[in-house]
Amino acid sequence: MTVITNTIRRLRFDAGEMTQKDLAEAVGVTRQTLMAIENGKYFPSLALAFLIAHHFGKPLEEVFQFTPKDKP
Amino acid sequence: MSFEERNAVVAILSSIIAWGLMIAVLGQNTYAGGYDGAAGAQAWARTVLWLILISIAIMIAATILFNIGYALLTGDRNLSAHADERDKGIALRGMRAAQVVMGAGIVLAIVYLAFGGALVMFLNLLLAVCALGNLASEVVKLYHYRRGF
Numbered sequence: 001m002t003v004i005t006n007t008i009r010r011l012r013f014d015a016g017e018m019t020q021k022d023l024a025e026a027v028g029v030t031r032q033t034l035m036a037i038e039n040g041k042y043f044p045s046l047a048l049a050f051l052i053a054h055h056f057g058k059p060l061e062e063v064f065q066f067t068p069k070d071k072p
Numbered sequence: 073m074s075f076e077e078r079n080a081v082v083a084i085l086s087s088i089i090a091w092g093l094m095i096a097v098l099g100q101n102t103y104a105g106g107y108d109g110a111a112g113a114q115a116w117a118r119t120v121l122w123l124i125l126i127s128i129a130i131m132i133a134a135t136i137l138f139n140i141g142y143a144l145l146t147g148d149r150n151l152s153a154h155a156d157e158r159d160k161g162i163a164l165r166g167m168r169a170a171q172v173v174m175g176a177g178i179v180l181a182i183v184y185l186a187f188g189g190a191l192v193m194f195l196n197l198l199l200a201v202c203a204l205g206n207l208a209s210e211v212v213k214l215y216h217y218r219r220g221f
Contacts, residue, residue, distance in 0.1 A: 029156040032074040032217075041220030042158050 086134040090127035170209035177201030
């Protein structure tokens, strides 16, 4: 099992309280999709993940964090 | 609620109405013997063609009314029909559900015909299987929109 978390909420806050709608429009998805990504309900494609990271001017690993969890 | 999610809701509601109408009309005609005889299948097909046109009209009207109602109630004027990667992924899941339901249903309908079932009832079953497959697809889509994907 793997867990992917993200810091999009904090990055939006740091970017002057950018709204979900603004970020969604900038990266070409719906606000609902961005909300699902933020809440960890949807894992974006690699291209979209890079696009989001690029939008904030950050490397991918600063936006998305991958934590492998070993099976017990 | 995204445009695609609203579409899933509308499709479920309008499917229930449209297919309810089809079941009522076709069931009534079938049991009244309207499709008996050599030209029975052609009469059935003509009825279904009309019902398909009516269903399309119901779907269009429901989509327009639902989206207007949604915009008025929520103040969300964004009626963009843009489908992103999540929408496409969810649509694929829906299509898979429809394939499973239709595949199983078609086999069952063929078994029914193979064991002496009436041709018109077989056609009705095929139509019902398509309706169920479509409904399953929309329900699965709505589930993924609501519970995450």
